[in-house]
Amino acid sequence: MIRKGEKLYSVLCQKCPRCHEGNMFSHPVWSPRFADMNKNCPVCGLDFIQEPSYYFGAMYFSYAIQVAVFVLVYLLLRYTTNPDTWTYVLYMVLGAVVILPLNFRISRAAWINLFISYKTR
Ligand SMILES: [Zn+2]
Structure with a gap:
């Protein structure tokens, strides 16, 4: 289980990397x-x-997450229906669009967590 004080908590919940309480995003x-x-x-x-x-460097995390989504979509389609090539492309693009907001936020949270550590009060 992910707990407050761990970097993964800050990244996945998009909380402040220093206090793990404040939200990084307003909406x-x-x-x-x-x-x-x-x-x-x-x-x-x-x-x-x-x-x-x-947050320019956050694109490295974004790229890695996107590749993971592509691989996941590919494997799901390959071992369920094995459709034609354009169906793969369609579902990968859909996957990219659907995951965009979460990918954007997690990438930024991961980036700032590289440089700022958790501090207890
Ligand atoms: Zn804070």
């Missing part, structure tokens, strides 16, 4: 404003945007 993940981030942690005040273009 729910499946809302049209899923990408809106809080500028600072509402609990401890940590600056979520450390410098301009800070």
